Amino acid sequence: MPRSWAGSPLRTGEWEGARSRRSFDAAFLGGIQMHHDASHWSARLTTTARSVWAKHDRDSEKWLQLWRHMADSAAMAERLWDEWAPRNVRALVAESLPGRDADARALVVWLAAIHDIGKATPAFACQVEQLASRMRDEGLDMPTAKQFGDSRARAPHGLAGQVILEEWLERQGWSPRGAMAFAVAVGGHHGVPPGHDAFPHLHQHTELLRTPGRSEHLWQSVQTELLDACAAAYGVRDRLDHWRAVKLPQPVQVVLSAVVILADWIASNSDLFLLFPEERPRSDADRVERAWRGIDLPSPWSPDAIPQSAAELFSSRFALPEPRPLQKEALRLAHAATSPGLMIIEAPMGEGKTEAALAVAEVFAARSGAGGCFLALPTRATANAMYGRLRPWLRRLPGDEERTVSLAHSKAFLNDDFARDLRAGARTIAAVDLDGASASVRSERADQRAAASELVAHQWLRGRKKGMLAPFVVGTIDQLLFAGLKSRHLALRHLALAGKVVVIDEVHAYDAYMNEYLERVLSWLGAYRVPVVMLSATLPADRRKALALAYSGADEGRRELAEEVSYPLISVVSAGNVTVTGSPAAAADRQTTIWVESLEDGVEALADRLETELAEGGCALVVRNTVDRVLRAAEVLRERFGADAVTVAHSRFVDLDRARKDDDLVARFGPSGDRPAGPHIVVASQVAEQSLDIDFDVLVTDLAPVDLVLQRMGRLHRHRRGDGQSQRPVRLRGARCLITGVDWAADTPTPVDGSAAVYGSHALMRSLAVLNPHLAGAPVILPDHISPLVQSAYAPNRPPVPEGWLEAMDTALAAHQDTLAGQRRRAQTFRIDEVRRPGRSLVGWIDAGVGDADDSRSGRAQVRDGEESFEVLVVQRRRDGTYATLPWLEGGFGGLELPTEAIPAPRSAWAAAASALRLPYHFCRPWLIDQVIDELERFCPAAWQVKESHTLAGELFLVLDEDCQTRLAGFDLRYTQTDGLEVLPAETKDVRLVKSDAGF
Structure with missing residues (x-):
């Protein structure tokens, strides 16, 4: 950190105390560590400035001076910046400032030091009468809290601090807009940047900032004195003129705000920073060191020793004897990209997309300086499964340091793996004595880590506001979408994402409403230069293009993204460049030929057909679009086949029963499952579409959007069962899919009402249109036909259909467009704005927001439609x-x-x-x-x-x-x-x- 301020004269009048006026040139000479000990600069404050209070405990009557809390916060910001913040986050801030790294460090420490300057106001100080009385004795007159009445609510100390800082900067030649962009980290340090309408009242009622009359000048003098002291103590005095012309980008303002919030939270923890009087006096350096050791935050991930060959990497990280072609290609592209950016991997299940994504994340993290990884999944169940897959990868990463993990959803504590990691990270957050007690703490935690195989869920990094700050996080997609929602402490969520590689699984699973939030979040991730890996079975070209455009903010490569139809497919957007690469297709022995037929709707017709299909035994999967249809079908099938021959799976089971059901399905129908000897039928809702590695001889499915039909087809002959599927019944050695849930006798085939209510008639009619040639006799070949079918179903132009279908399809399209418009309109209500041009402040960033965003019933409803x-x-x-x-x-x-x-x-x-x-x-x-x-x-x-x-x-x-x-x-x-x-x-x-x- 530069010390060029040492010895430089202060401008006349910039630091004027109530009782004395001094030159501080010599006061701050003394060495690089001076700022660690607040006594070096606080001793030069006037007694008036030292009388201002910041913290008070009504139970113990202990309190804390403002200058000391300023020093504590600055010290914690310094430690956070040096030891906790990932390299890419520090670089983001540094690149916006003329002095680069030194300026970035100085700025964040200084802002943390002055964040509570708004407490040096009568509107705040009057709250505790005995402390206010001490300040009155020093000449700082103020009304009582009762005399102020409700008007105090219009001057929260964050807003007051921003106004005071802006005035201080403007007196030194700053423009109002430039001052606002730098000061918003002070105004928003309680989680909400001020709105534009908050300022006029405070400007009109300056008595909330400084008591009018004889002490008005004294109030301003104390505020100036504290700001001047911090500017000198923390090395920004001579940098202010250099920063005056800087147009601070909004992402940088967010990062600065978030670090200030964290520094304030730590410095405000009375278990870490004791209020005064303490039981025994301590030096300021001792006070800081004890607190930092007490919180013991994890260092950011710093990948090293990444094997150059794909074979070695996938062997060492995933114990795979030979990586698949898709995995090799993804890794090659990660190394070859101009810079880490957006990678979209489209491939069928079973190709190792997850392992490819984690390998790419490791390369991207090493290249970008990201300090962790966040994996977003569609549901709690899929997040739980991914958490189990993440843990072995973390254990195999090089290095013996502790890995801090988090599972981010409302029922995470019910996950056995995460519960173990919680226990391993459980401890009391308190200041650690430096005279020997710390050794016992480290020994205890070493034992815990050994039991947990070096995986812990850090005690302090828990809860809905802090959990995402852990280096390695698995969560539901809601946790990512909340970053696009106007909500309190949004800056913390952005900081958590800005320091990670983000992996988003099952990208095809989100509707238009959620995609509005997803695209906005991607635009901010692109502005932070966060590497992103997106995984999907397949994406419509327009979705792929929209996601890339949202991330890059540019139009480059749209044609390539829209026209490429290879499959599997890897698309990379990096520094404005687009690479679209078709990965080698699956080997012939991994292809599945599926014959598709229509089946009359109705449970009796279903039972009759299954009697024929299962005459020689075998296992059938019946997928219905509604639970009511599941239960009705199961009732009739049990009458026909017997209760023991029918299993039901859907979303209306309690969590423990649902988990038992999933385990049972995998145990019986998984790759090494003990399949029933006689005929067996599983009747399921959409829970059978994804996540479960299960395999059946024949499939009956309600008509659904074509990508979901293909997902369901992926459960047919998923695994080889003997040469030429010889272990399956003779009749079922060729894969067959029967499509029902449609009135086939109508002039235009019409989906049943329940399916139309779930998916909309337009998506179902489009699916029917592209499946029509296959219903007429042409087989579906997986995975070769996945991309052509999906692209055709979601293309702007209507696929070929019989003449008689046109009117129904046009009607469905009009209704679909109305639905999309409504979803997008509703999503915009609480969605944050796009990244504004550099220099625009975060003031008003979350105006008209939703308050706190959390993984609750109401919280999820904010980012999910319906x-x-x-x-x-x-x-x-x-x-x-x-x-x-x-x-x-x-x-x-x-x-x-x-x-x-x-x-x-x-x-x-x-x-x-x-x-x-x-x-x-x-x-x-x-x-x-x-x-x-x-x-x-x-x-x-x-x-x-x-x-x-x-x-x-x-x-x-x-x-x-x-x-x-x-x-x-x-x-x-x-x-x-x-x-x-x-x-x-x-x-x-x-x-x-x-x-x-x-x-x-």
Whole structure:
């Protein structure tokens, strides 16, 4: 850090105390470490400036002076910048400043030092009367808090600090716009940059900043004194003239704001920085060192020793004897790219996209200086599965340092792997004594890390605001989309992403509403120069093009992206250049030829056809687009084939049952599964489309968008079972897909209402159009036909169809366009703006925002379109009136007591939390939501709502009776192990409403 300020004269009047006026030329001579010890510069402050307070504990009456909190915050910003911030984040800030690295470091430390200058105002200081009285004794007159009344709310200290800093900079020749861009990190240090409408009131009511009259000049003098002192102490005094012409980019403003927030959070932790008076005096350097060791934040990932050959890399990281062609090509392109940018990998399942993405992430991180990796998945289930795959890769990375990990979704604590990592990282966050106590702490944590194979979930990096800051994170796509949502502490989420390589899986799985957020987030990631790897089975050319355009902000390569039809396909956008490469196609022995036929809709027709197909045995998968259709089909198939021959899988199982179902499916129908000897039918909803590595002899599927139909076809003959599939029944050795859910007898084939409600008629008609030649006899060959079919279905021009279909397709298209327009319009309500040109400040960045963004029911609804859904925890009320977990839950979690007068035991609470279930669409209608909530909230034990009951507090509970039935909002419900939650016809049974005990 440059010390060129030492010995340079200050301008006359810039640092004027209430009782004395000094030259500080010599005061700050003394060496490079001087700023570590606040006493070196605070001792020169006037007693008036030293009387200003910043922190107060009403219980202990301890307090902290403003100058000391400024020094603490600066010290933490310095440590964060030097030891925690990834290299690419530091470079982003440095490139915008004339002094590069030295300027970046000085700026972030200085902003952290002055972030609370707004506390040197009467509007803040009046809050604690005994401390305000001390300041009055020094001449800083102020009204009492009561005298101020409600007007104080218009001068929060962050906003006040920004105004004071802007005025200070403008007195030194800065333009108002330039001053605002630098000062917004002060104004937004509580998570929300000020809005434009916040400033006029404060400018009109300066009594909130400085008490009018005889002390007005003194207030301004103290504010100036503190700002001048920090400018000199932290090395920016002679840099201000150089920065005056800088047009600070918005991404840099975000990073600076976020680091200031973190420095303030750490410096405000009274377990790390004790309030005064302390039990024993300590030097400032000792105070800082103890706190930094106490928080023990992880260093950023710094990849090294990356093998040059693909064979060596994939062997050492993934224990693969030979990488697939796709993986080799992805790695080659990662090394060859002009600079790390956006890579889109399109390939069928089984080609090793995940391993390719992690290998590319390692190369991109090494080249860019990214300090971690974030993997975004569509659902909690897929995120959990990915977390399990991430851990072995982390263990195999070179180096013996601890790897800090996080699983970012609302039910992460239920994941066994993450729970182990949480326990390994559990410790008390407190200042570490430097006289020997720290050694015992390190020894204890060393034991924990050894047990956890060097993987921990850091204690401090937990919670919805900080979890994403861990170096390695797996989460749902919502966690990424929240970066495009106007919400509190958005800067922290951006900082978390700016320092990582971002991997986005299942890119094809998101609708137009979510894509609006995704594209906006990509545009910001591109501005941060964050390397991004996107994975998909296949993308329509327009989607591929839109994603690349969003990331690059330029039009280069659009033609190449739009015209390329090779498959598998890897597209790279790097420094304005576009590379589109077709990866070698799958070997012939990995191709699957599928014969496609239509099947009359109706469960009896389905049962008849399956009797024929399974006459010699075999396993069939039936995929329905709605759970109601799943359950109706299962009912009839059980009558025909027997209950043991039919398995049901859908989304209306509680989490523990759902996990058991998934495990059972993989155990029986996976690559090494113990397949049933006789005929067996799995009837499933869309849960069978992805994530499960399962394999069947014959497929019956409702018509769906063609990319999803192809996903479902990927479950046919997925694995070789003997030479020429000889282990399958003779009739089923050729893969066959039967498409139903359509009225084939109509002049224009018409999808059933349930499917149209889920996907829209337009997508279904387009799918039918491109599948029509295959229904007429031409087989579908996977993976060769994946890209042509998808590109044709989603092309701007309509695919060829019979003349009689045209009117229906035009009607469906018009409705589809209206839907898209509505989705985009709704998404824009709370979506952040595009990156503005350099020099535009973040003021107003999240105006009209949503408040906090979190992984809750309402939080997810902000970045996902559709009616609000409800997740409930399912418990049972016994005949004796006591409550318990569902009786059959495996692992010893069934039938555990849930006392309503006390916090349930941890094991019982965990089992209840793991019995989450999302209510079906019946209960999400706008006209029914209030009634549903009212009825669910009737069971709300007060003992469960305390902070200590964090797993159950605030949850909604669906209480079943002893027969596992109940009534909700006029619907009869039944839950079974085999079929999950069923919504019964109202006349089925007069099921009584389970009422809670009085007072709940």
